[in-house]
Amino acid sequence: MxxxxxxxxxxxxxxxxxxxxxxxxxxxxxxxxxxxxxxxxxxxxxxxxxxxxxxxxxxxxxVNYSGKVVICRNFLGPAVRSGAYHPPHCFEVVLEQVFSDGVLVNLTSYNDLAADVRELMKQ
Structure with missing residues (x-):
């Protein structure tokens, strides 16, 4: 379902x-x-x-898309909503994909940065 x-x-x-x-x-x-x-x-x-x-x-x-897409997976919390979505630091996996005319030209992991933000928010 x-x-x-x-x-x-x-x-x-x-x-x-x-x-x-x-x-x-x-x-x-x-x-x-x-x-x-x-x-x-x-x-x-x-x-x-x-x-x-x-x-x-x-x-x-x-798809001849040019721009960025941020993919977030494995929700960890906290359950804080920002509008209709949880902010990226609430996820274990945070990846930024950059496309030019439909071709992936850059992939950046923000996993460590998200973990640092979660740690700072605990303090």
Missing amino acids: WACTCSQGGFYSTYAIVDRVLQIDEMYIGLKDNGDAPPDLWDSAPVRHANAFWYYRSLKHR
């Missing part, structure tokens, strides 16, 4: 980095349950999913 924040009229996607290239892997689309399937996307037909969702599998479509 998973929770989705895309509601009935939105979408969310999963991504992968393959040979340093950013790709959209899957896309889930929330549509009102009117029975109409969304169109094919990059030669991939949508598959019906539970709760009025459709999804596209194995898209493997390159």
Whole structure:
């Protein structure tokens, strides 16, 4: 069971980095349950999913994104909210990925810095 924040009229996607290239892997689309399937996307037909969702599998479509993405994993706490999200120092793994036209050009670990911030906050 998973929770989705895309509601009935939105979408969310999963991504992968393959040979340093950013790709959209899957896309889930929330549509009102009117029975109409969304169109094919990059030669991939949508598959019906539970709760009025459709999804596209194995898209493997390159995303020409330029900018940064911060990935945080393994929540450690404290459970302090900043807006709708926990700040990066609340996680064990904090990685910054920098892309240029869809190619990963830099990967920086901030794990030690996050640990230092957690230690300072204990004092």
